[in-house]
Amino acid sequence: MEPERASDNSLDIIVAEDDTITRTRLVSMLERMGHQVRAFTNGRQAWDEFSAIPARVVISDWLMPEMDGPELCAKVRARARTDYTYFILVTATQTTDADYETASQAGTDDFLSKPLTSASLWRRLRVAKRILGFTKEIGQLKDLIPICAYCRQIREDDNFWSNIEQYIQVHTGSRFSHGICPQCYEKVVRDFDKAAQAKAATTGSAKTPQAAPAAAESPVGEELVSQASHGCNH
């Protein structure tokens, strides 16, 4: 399998592995794939580095001196204001179901079995990139969204303003059905009544205006009232 080399595919990876040969092998394979690697000999050192400068991916051995893989993973997950980190735990043979349960509870995303191969590593990192891409999109939605205080349009990355429905539809795939809530319905009817009364006053009509005829004079109002009264969506 051809390793990825393009720089735009490069990931920032922290490696925690106490076995010198496995660590050397892992770093060599990752660097050949074009990734930026920071390697450490135990979980404690890796955590110290991560807490100072987080990485998008951590590849950690399970059993290490000072701090083991699941504990490192739990600390990574608990770090506040940190972009999602894809955590891969390297397992040996004879890993039990209970071990996997422990690692999953700690927040591990994926597992790699020893001895490592570049093909298995490449596949895990392809998944990592996909998941990290999704978390970035979710983060864009969850984080601060620049919205116009007046018209409620949202500014996109390219400085293009889109309405909130369009924004959500593009970023989430959600669609909208249009209706009217009871509060807005009351307000719309009141506004139509006032408008009709004002119109009647100017034309000298003594007849008490009704909402429906007033609304019928406005195509927009007619549509809103019709939807509200029939619970119609479109």
Add this chain to the structure above:
Amino acid sequence: MPFSPQTTAFPPTARVDSAVGWAEIEQLQIEMPGMEIGTLVDLFKEETPGLIAQMTAAITTGNADGLRRAAHALKGCCANFGARPIEALCQTMETAARAGDMQGASERFGPICEELRRVTAALEWASHGGKR
């Protein structure tokens, strides 16, 4: 006598030949084209005496967790070269130590040292360009 990995046999005898996985060693050479296999073998020879020393200390002091960790580390180190027989021995020691069975774990120490000599000899051969 302290453990020494320097025991070599050239060319490897049939007894040594099965100590490592030659397919795994070839795979290493494919995956790490910029690194000589001899460099990895040198790392192996630097690492393993320390792990054997850790085992010795753990057995002497009755430290089951220390013995488990040393066995696990040696197993991982040897797995890079597909050294299945020593991996199996280390796994047995690790499992026994995890269960607190120091007697059972300690009984594997001798066979592990013997097997490690075979592995080292096979890797020495590989680092000099030897193949099965």
